[in-house]
Amino acid sequence: MQKNFPDREGHFGVLGGKYVPETLMDPLIQLEKAYRSVRRDPAFRKELNSYLKDYAGRPTPLYFAKRLTEEFKGARIYLKREDLTHTGAHKINNTLGQALLAKRMGKKRIIAETGAGQHGVATATAAALLDLKCIVYMGEEDIQRQSLNVFRMKLLGAEVIPVSSGSKTLKDAVNEALRDWVTHVRDTYYLLGSAVGPHPYPMMVRDFQSVIGRETKKQVLEKEGRLPDCLIACVGGGSNAIGLFYPFFKDNVRFIGVEAGGLGVNSGKHAASLCAGSIGTLHGSKSYILQSDSGNILETHSFAPGLDYPGVGPEHGYYKESRRAEYVTVTDEEALEAFHLLSQTEGILPALESAHALAYTKKIAPSFKRDEIVIINLSGRGDKDVQSVALRQGVEL
Amino acid sequence: MSRINPTFDRLKKRGQSALIPFIMAGDPDIKTTEALVLGMAEAGADIIELGVPFSDPIADGPTIQAASHRALQNGVNLKEVLHMAERLSGIDTPLVLMTYFNPVFRYGLRNFAESCGRSGVDGVIIPDLPPEEAGLWIGEARKVSLDTIFLIAPTSSSDRIRLVSRYSRGFIYYVSVTGVTGARENLPDDLEPAIKRIKEQNKKPVAVGFGISTPEQAKKIGLLADGVIVGSAIVKMVEENLRHPELTLKVKDFVSSFAQALKS
Numbered sequence: 203m204q205k206n207f208p209d210r211e212g213h214f215g216v217l218g219g220k221y222v223p224e225t226l227m228d229p230l231i232q233l234e235k236a237y238r239s240v241r242r243d244p245a246f247r248k249e250l251n252s253y254l255k256d257y258a259g260r261p262t263p264l265y266f267a268k269r270l271t272e273e274f275k276g277a278r279i280y281l282k283r284e285d286l287t288h289t290g291a292h293k294i295n296n297t298l299g300q301a302l303l304a305k306r307m308g309k310k311r312i313i314a315e316t317g318a319g320q321h322g323v324a325t326a327t328a329a330a331l332l333d334l335k336c337i338v339y340m341g342e343e344d345i346q347r348q349s350l351n352v353f354r355m356k357l358l359g360a361e362v363i364p365v366s367s368g369s370k371t372l373k374d375a376v377n378e379a380l381r382d383w384v385t386h387v388r389d390t391y392y393l394l395g396s397a398v399g400p401h402p403y404p405m406m407v408r409d410f411q412s413v414i415g416r417e418t419k420k421q422v423l424e425k426e427g428r429l430p431d432c433l434i435a436c437v438g439g440g441s442n443a444i445g446l447f448y449p450f451f452k453d454n455v456r457f458i459g460v461e462a463g464g465l466g467v468n469s470g471k472h473a474a475s476l477c478a479g480s481i482g483t484l485h486g487s488k489s490y491i492l493q494s495d496s497g498n499i500l501e502t503h504s505f506a507p508g509l510d511y512p513g514v515g516p517e518h519g520y521y522k523e524s525r526r527a528e529y530v531t532v533t534d535e536e537a538l539e540a541f542h543l544l545s546q547t548e549g550i551l552p553a554l555e556s557a558h559a560l561a562y563t564k565k566i567a568p569s570f571k572r573d574e575i576v577i578i579n580l581s582g583r584g585d586k587d588v589q590s591v592a593l594r595q596g597v598e599l
Numbered sequence: 600m601s602r603i604n605p606t607f608d609r610l611k612k613r614g615q616s617a618l619i620p621f622i623m624a625g626d627p628d629i630k631t632t633e634a635l636v637l638g639m640a641e642a643g644a645d646i647i648e649l650g651v652p653f654s655d656p657i658a659d660g661p662t663i664q665a666a667s668h669r670a671l672q673n674g675v676n677l678k679e680v681l682h683m684a685e686r687l688s689g690i691d692t693p694l695v696l697m698t699y700f701n702p703v704f705r706y707g708l709r710n711f712a713e714s715c716g717r718s719g720v721d722g723v724i725i726p727d728l729p730p731e732e733a734g735l736w737i738g739e740a741r742k743v744s745l746d747t748i749f750l751i752a753p754t755s756s757s758d759r760i761r762l763v764s765r766y767s768r769g770f771i772y773y774v775s776v777t778g779v780t781g782a783r784e785n786l787p788d789d790l791e792p793a794i795k796r797i798k799e800q801n802k803k804p805v806a807v808g809f810g811i812s813t814p815e816q817a818k819k820i821g822l823l824a825d826g827v828i829v830g831s832a833i834v835k836m837v838e839e840n841l842r843h844p845e846l847t848l849k850v851k852d853f854v855s856s857f858a859q860a861l862k863s
Contacts (some may be wrong), residue, residue, distance in 0.1 A: 209730060221700055223658040223725045225752035225777055228759055367664065368654065385778040387754060483701045483727070486657065488851045496676035497705030498654040 207520070212401020214520035218445075220400040221483040229387045231262070234402040236307050239541035241277035241409070244525030246302065253298050254413065260295075262414075264421035264577070269547040276567030277431065277576040278321040282418050284442065284581045291553065291582030292322035292414060293395060293441045299410035301328035304391035305462070311390045313333045317344055317507035318477075318555065319351025319440070320582055321395030328393075334411030336360040337346040337389040338469070339378040341371040344507045345589050362458030369501040372438075372511045376485050389400075396439025400486030402513050411445025418577060419449055426575055435579035436558040437529065438509035440471065440518045442581035446519075447527065459518060460562040471503035476522050476529040489516040505534045505590065506554035508582075536561040541584060541591065547596045553582030554591075601721040601746045602693040603769035606645055607804040608659055611690070612772025616821035618861050620808055620854050621830035623666035624649045626710035627841045629683055635837070639853035643858025648724070648828065651680050652700035658726045660781030662831040665838060677702045679709040681714045684767035686853065688719030695748065696726040722746030723770040725753065730766040733857070737766055740741055746770075751797055753777050753789065770826055771806040773797060775811070782812035782831045794823050814860035821861045829857055 220230055227573035240246040254260040262283045271279045279405075284292040288294060297314075304312055310336045314453045316322030324571045329336035338355055344350050344363045355362050368374040383392040395409040422430050433450060435443035437459035447457045453497040464472035466583040472478065482491040484499055490499040492512040532540075537554060540561035544552050559578050570576060584591075592599050610617050618717050624632050652670035656663065684694055696715065702821055703711050703725060715723060721743060730735065740747045746769030751760055754777060764771060773794060776787055780854055789805070797805050806826025812815055818828045824847065836853055840846045 218609075219732050221732060222729070223726050223752070223774075224729060224750040224759070224763070225774060227729050227731075227752075228754045231756075367668075373655065377655055377657050381660070384658065387777060391731050461641060478647050482704055485657070486727075491701075493701065493705060495705070496673065497702035498676070499701070548661050555760065 208401060209540060212405065214491045214516045215523055217481070217488050217518035218401055218404060218520045219488055219572050220486060221488065222332065222382055222400045222486045225384050225387060226400070230400055235270050236408050237303060237402055240306060246306070247527065249545065250299055250302055251361065254295065254305070258294045259286060259296060260413065261417040262286050262422070264418055264425065266425070266542055267548050270544065273543070273547055274567035276572070277570030277574040279352070279567065280430070280575065280577045281580045282414060282446065282577055283555070285550070285552065285583035286413060286431060287325045289320070289327050290585065291320040291324065293321045294327065295413050296395065296407050296410040296441060296515060297321070297324040297393060299326040300393045300406070301332050301334060301583065304334065304393065305332050307391065309391035311337070311341065311386065312393050313337045313379050313382050313390055314393045314395060315339045315372065315375035316395065317375065317505070317510055318553070319344065319348040319355065319586060320508060322355050322360070322362070323351050324586055325395070326355045326358035326392050327361050329360065330358050331467045334387065337382070339365050339375040339377050339382070341365045341369070342552070343370040348507055348586055351586050373499065376404065378484065393418065395442045396441045397517060398439040398485060398487065404487065404517055407441050408444045408448055408517060412448050414442065414445040414579065415449030418446060422575065422577065429453050429455055430575040430577045432458060432576045433467060433578060434458045434460065434559045434563050436460045436509060436555045436581060437476065437518060438462065438511050438555065439513070440515040442579050444515060444517055444579060446579045447521055457521065457526065458562065459527055460558045461529060461531045462506055462509035462558060463533040464503040466533055467531055472531065473502035473504045473510050473524060474531045475512060476518060477531050482515040487516050489519040490514050490522070505560065507539065508553070508555040509558065530562055532561040533559050540564060550580070551584035552580055553584050554587045600744050601769055602685055603646060603721050603746050606693055606856040607770065610645060611731060611825070616861055617806065617826035618643060618822060618858050619646045619826050619828040619861065620833050621648040621650060621828060621838060622833055623652060623663060623670055623736060624683065624735060625652055625670030625673050626834070626837060627669055628673055628744050629675060629679060633683060633847065635736050636687055636849045636852055637690065638847045639854045640690050641752060642851045642855040643856055643862065644692055644693060646693045646826070648695045648697055649684070651677050651696055651702060653699040660779040660831065662782070662838065663780050663833050666834045677706055681718050684720050685718035685756055693721040694719065695722040695724060696720055697726065702730045705745050708736050712743050712745055716743030719825055720745065722748050724748045724772060724783045725800045726750060728743050730762050733766065748772055750774055755794060760797055764797070764801040771797060771809045772828070773822065773824065775807050775809045778809070780831055781810055782835060783810035786816055790820070791823055814856045815856050817830040817859040827861060
């Protein structure tokens with residue numbers, strides 16, 4: 203297996219590509235050209251790195267979770283603290299990169315979709331910083347369950363447009379963002395938040411998120427003098443996972459992606475595209491999706507809005523097909539339990555999305571030797587979820 | 600064998616442009632769709648475009664989204680649309696299916712092409728399948744002489760116009776506006792040079808769609824292009840008369856007003 207992917211047309215094996223209306227084809231070709239040129243440009247990289255360091259707070263710590271390690275009775279557990287970035291999740295790594303690119307391309311208007319609101323907040327933040335107009339599409343159901351993030355986006359000067367079609371969640375927000383982009387493509391930059399969508403987005407988002415894996419590699423070598431045995435991350439669209447995994451691609455390190463099992467994969471109410479889906483096209487690329495026999499996209503369920511999506515990035519599909527990574531699921535209940543566990547053992551409130559990675563680590567940790575190293579990507583902090591966790595427990599705030 | 604090219608040839612000799620109305624199959628139900636197709640054929644439609652409902656129609660505006668949703672609620676899917684097409688294969692008017700790619704992929708490219716061939720479908724438009732990703736599909740469609748209709752948009756570069764023209768059979772679909780489907784009050788100013796730009800590169804018929812909502816607009820476009828596609832305006836009429844006993848008659852009259860404008 204070679205590392206040089208995607209190919210020139212954006213394919214990861216048979217996955218990826220560009221499945222979009224003709225109106226977007228030339229703009230995507232231009233976007234790819236612009237991205238390839240900034241990728242080689244030292245001035246762009248210097249500017250991005252300076253924002254990542256002084257504005258977003260990178261590098262984020264690689265934290266040895268001593269009490270969690272004791273609790274799990276297995277491998278040595280490290281947490282990559284993406285929750286400590288400015289805005290509280292890994293999303294900022296990508297939005298700073300793409301917003302700088304948009305600026306270079308002379309675009310004045312930025313649109314984005316958001317599920318949990320973390321990408322919306324990170325986009326609104328980068329847009330405020332770089333003086334760009336920002337419009338965020340968000341499903342009505344997500345607006346209900348993430349009202350804190352909705353108000354944060356508004357405070358940052360973004361316009362939040364509710365999406366009432368379909369399941370009223372992330373999938374429908376992407377549909378509306380794509381329709382906006384088709385209509386305003388000449389002056390608008392679509393800042394996609396995950397490693398999904400048509401080429402070059404999966405590649406570009408992976409590259410901007412790879413800072414997570416590069417830092418992790420350096421930090422673990424400093425702390426332990428060797429590479430980790432296993433990396434674990436949650437997978438919705440898959441940007442935080444691919445960002446952690448990719449720099450370790452050629453190393454002898456096990457990758458585990460944890461999907462949202464919702465009420466259980468057998469219940470049909472889940473968002474496990476890799477574990478329970480099949481190949482198809484959604485939102486501009488070919489990958490694993492959740493679909494009916496007639497090829498319509500199914501509604502999903504996860505109490506973690508950032509994972510509540512019926513598709514996944516094509517590179518994860520490729521890792522699955524080539525068996526480079528393993529993909530598993532945990533349920534809402536298991537993730538909630540992990541949410542409480544991390545809060546009480548380490549004093550860290552994780553995002554419900556990241557809690558999926560923790561929950562699976564709990565299951566698998568005892569199968570490792572005591573001196574083996576497992577790194578969990580703590581992709582975001584849980585402040586945004588406090589309200590919905592309270593609601594679930596019948597606590598009125 | 601597709602009947603699309605002979606249709607354009609015949610109209611060209613008369614100096615006329617083709618009227619191509621679009622409706623969503625299964626909106627409000629399959630039986631009504633069959634009646635509407637027959638009615639539109641009688642009213643002077645030269646080619647009929649049938650939409651296949653899909654859960655995530657990213658190239659469509661609110662009108663066609665809603666129609667697609669209604670059809671899905673009735674349990675209509677690609678298979679049923681193909682069965683209906685087979686029942687309609689006796690009519691003289693060529694039929695074109697417009698479907699997003701995922702239902703086709705799920706159905707199987709070869710299976711779908713062969714079913715189209717058997718059902719008498721003349722051509723297929725897949726708005727989210729650009730020629731770059733269409734190699735296998737084109738291969739299967741050619742085997743059963745099914746026309747592959749690709750789209751050109753205002754944002755298409757000259758390179759892309761060349762590419763799309765090369766792989767289009769039957770006609771080339773020119774998307775008149777940068778945007779999603781939906782009726783619009785005004786036509787874009789750059790339509791004439793845009794069509795000229797396409798015509799310079801090839802001799803294939805060019806039909807214009809997106810936004811055309813009145814017979815007057817259709818007439819203007821008919822002077823520039825080989826075909827005029829009217830979609831959302833008709834779908835809107837269906838939506839406003841879902842339970843009306845004379846729905847078919849209303850749509851027939853509406854389509855007939857476009858035919859008159861184009862043929863006069």
